[in-house]
Amino acid sequence: MIYIRNLTKVYHSASGNVRALEDVNLNIEKGDIFGIIGLSGAGKSTLLRCINMLEKPTSGSIEIDGVEMTRLSPSELKEMRKKIGMIFQHFNLLSSRTVRGNVAFPLEIAGLNKRAIDKKVENLLELVGLSDKADNYPSQLSGGQKQRVGIARALANDPKVLLCDEPTSALDPETTLSILNLLKDINRELGITIVLITHEMNVIKQICNKVAVIEKSRVVEQGPLIEVFKKPQTETARNFLKSVTLSEIPKELKDKIENLSHEHLEGKIIKIAFFGEITTEPVISSIIRKFDVDTNILYGNIDHIQGMPYGTLIVELRGKNGETDAALKYLKDLGLDVEVIENV
Amino acid sequence: MSETINLLLVGTWQTIYMVVVSTLIATIFGVPLGVLLMVTDKEQILHNEPLNKILGTIVNIFRSVPFVILLIVLIPFTRLLVGKAIGTTAAIVPLSVAAIPFMGRLTETALREVDRGVIEAAQSMGASPFQIITKVLIPEALPSIAAGITITTINLVGYSAMAGVIGGGGLGDLAVRYGYQRFMLDIMLYTVAILVAMVQLIQFLGDILVKHLSRNR
Ligand SMILES: Nc1ncnc2c1ncn2[C@@H]1O[C@H](COP(=O)(O)OP(=O)(O)O)[C@@H](O)[C@H]1O
Numbered sequence: 001m002i003y004i005r006n007l008t009k010v011y012h013s014a015s016g017n018v019r020a021l022e023d024v025n026l027n028i029e030k031g032d033i034f035g036i037i038g039l040s041g042a043g044k045s046t047l048l049r050c051i052n053m054l055e056k057p058t059s060g061s062i063e064i065d066g067v068e069m070t071r072l073s074p075s076e077l078k079e080m081r082k083k084i085g086m087i088f089q090h091f092n093l094l095s096s097r098t099v100r101g102n103v104a105f106p107l108e109i110a111g112l113n114k115r116a117i118d119k120k121v122e123n124l125l126e127l128v129g130l131s132d133k134a135d136n137y138p139s140q141l142s143g144g145q146k147q148r149v150g151i152a153r154a155l156a157n158d159p160k161v162l163l164c165d166e167p168t169s170a171l172d173p174e175t176t177l178s179i180l181n182l183l184k185d186i187n188r189e190l191g192i193t194i195v196l197i198t199h200e201m202n203v204i205k206q207i208c209n210k211v212a213v214i215e216k217s218r219v220v221e222q223g224p225l226i227e228v229f230k231k232p233q234t235e236t237a238r239n240f241l242k243s244v245t246l247s248e249i250p251k252e253l254k255d256k257i258e259n260l261s262h263e264h265l266e267g268k269i270i271k272i273a274f275f276g277e278i279t280t281e282p283v284i285s286s287i288i289r290k291f292d293v294d295t296n297i298l299y300g301n302i303d304h305i306q307g308m309p310y311g312t313l314i315v316e317l318r319g320k321n322g323e324t325d326a327a328l329k330y331l332k333d334l335g336l337d338v339e340v341i342e343n344v
Numbered sequence: 345m346s347e348t349i350n351l352l353l354v355g356t357w358q359t360i361y362m363v364v365v366s367t368l369i370a371t372i373f374g375v376p377l378g379v380l381l382m383v384t385d386k387e388q389i390l391h392n393e394p395l396n397k398i399l400g401t402i403v404n405i406f407r408s409v410p411f412v413i414l415l416i417v418l419i420p421f422t423r424l425l426v427g428k429a430i431g432t433t434a435a436i437v438p439l440s441v442a443a444i445p446f447m448g449r450l451t452e453t454a455l456r457e458v459d460r461g462v463i464e465a466a467q468s469m470g471a472s473p474f475q476i477i478t479k480v481l482i483p484e485a486l487p488s489i490a491a492g493i494t495i496t497t498i499n500l501v502g503y504s505a506m507a508g509v510i511g512g513g514g515l516g517d518l519a520v521r522y523g524y525q526r527f528m529l530d531i532m533l534y535t536v537a538i539l540v541a542m543v544q545l546i547q548f549l550g551d552i553l554v555k556h557l558s559r560n561r
């Protein structure tokens with residue numbers, strides 16, 4: 001659907017040249033919700049804006065639906081852009097127009113007649129749940145409502161692709177969730193391919209099926225979301241994942257572990273990270289059955305990405321005569337990601 | 345007494361006539377000039393370095409020539425345009441020529457305040473530069489443009505006081521010829537009072553217009 005090859009972008013400014021993108025290659029397939037994550041200044045917006053040529057690439061190619069974007073004439077580009085919707089962090093609505101007027105804007109640009117526009121606008125407002133706000137001005141709307149207008153506007157000309165530049169970064173967590181769910185519905189029901197950039201792993205986790213990590217102008221890692229979650233290849237990816245997985249034991253828990261009474265039993269505090277089908281509950285109970293160990297669950301969290309459970313469990317194991325080690329080996333043999341974090 | 349009133353009435357009418365017509369002309373030509381200045385600048389939708397430089401230079405030249413001198417320098421041009429070089433109608437030519445670049449700069453400034461992101465959003469939807477100008481830039485900047493027209497109008501009230509140099513008449517001319525040269529202090533005071541009231545009224549109406557245009561924003 002969208003194939004980016006050897007994309008490089010250099011900005012020339014008074015203070016020197018900025019290499020904002022360096023040899024970027026991406027494959028985005030039809031129906032994907034493709035997330036691009038990176039820190040501020042990494043080049044995310046530049047990359048997204050190159051896709052619809054708001055920014056002219058310095059070199060490389062961008063192919064959308066078989067069309068080479070870098071070689072289009074200005075009028076061909078205008079036509080192509082009507083099939084690529086875009087939404088923005090700061091919504092970028094026209095303050096001089098009502099909600100209705102904003103959604104009508106791209107349809108006027110495309111030259112539809114008034115009746116067709118009215119009908120389309122009604123449908124779009126219904127889709128984003130803003131029919132009752134049709135005659136309000138953007139200044140009278142909340143952030144979430146403004147983004148809904150932005151989405152309705154971006155969908156007006158039935159695009160095949162929706163580009164999202166930090167669409168939820170100006171929103172509170174609850175509103176973020178509702179906007180992400182709306183995007184997910186749009187992707188599913190209208191079959192629109194979504195490219196979304198963000199600096200928050202949480203956003204990626206909620207809706208993306210694929211992710212690319214961009215760092216200092218380069219894509220350093222990319223793949224299906226689950227793969228990147230399971231086996232991040234780069235430090236950058238691991239750092240982003242920290243924000244959504246338990247990678248450090250909470251301080252309170254640490255203190256508690258240190259104060260655990262040293263009885264005569266040899267004990268270990270272990271961390272089990274699990275991902276996917278394995279449910280830990282039967283695993284824990286089978287340890288108790290199979291080995292002469294006491295188990296004590298100290299901490300646990302579980303979450304889902306794309307309907308798949310993942311999480312961490314911190315368990316205290318106590319047993320005699322090497323039973324603890326045997327239990328540990330049993331867990332490892334089951335293919336679980338087990339780590340001893342403390343011997344007590 | 346009735347002669348004084350008559351003088352003041354004629355003077356007021358001449359001032360209103362000169363100011364209103366030249367404001368209209370300044371708006372008709374100044375707003376498009378401001379649009380051109382803005383869109384042809386660096387990183388704007390119709391960037392055109394030579395055109396931008398040429399327009400900018402012309403605007404600066406006209407804005408730096410003192411109005412009194414402009415009145416005289418433009419005499420041949422005025423004659424060409426309206427067939428005569430003196431009188432109230434003739435004065436409208438130099439007034440407009442002075443106000444167009446002024447209005448142009450004010451419009452340019454107003455358009456620059458339009459959020460870049462909104463322009464980009466329009467571009468991302470496939471809008472042409474012309475559509476961006478008519479559907480985004482001007483509507484979004486309309487309150488500021490209206491404020492600019494108000495300032496231009498008030499400026500023109502001031503400039504019109506010098507129209508006497510080419511026989512344009514008006515309140516300023518009245519103040520100079522009767523009030524100053526013939527020591528008729530009452531006429532001097534009345535004209536100043538009328539001019540002050542006029543400026544107040546223009547500002548008041550302009551503020552209402554701006555407020556109306558920026559409601560809901
Ligand atoms: N128009 C521009 N001119 C010059 N440098 C720019 C421009 N836009 C972005 N940059 C630079 O390019 C780099 C990447 O910016 P950007 O793509 O906006 O990053 P991100 O969206 O990831 O925060 C930054 O160093 C930024 O300063």
Ligand SMILES: [Mg+2]
Nearest residue numbers: 044045046166
């Ligand atoms: Mg950005």
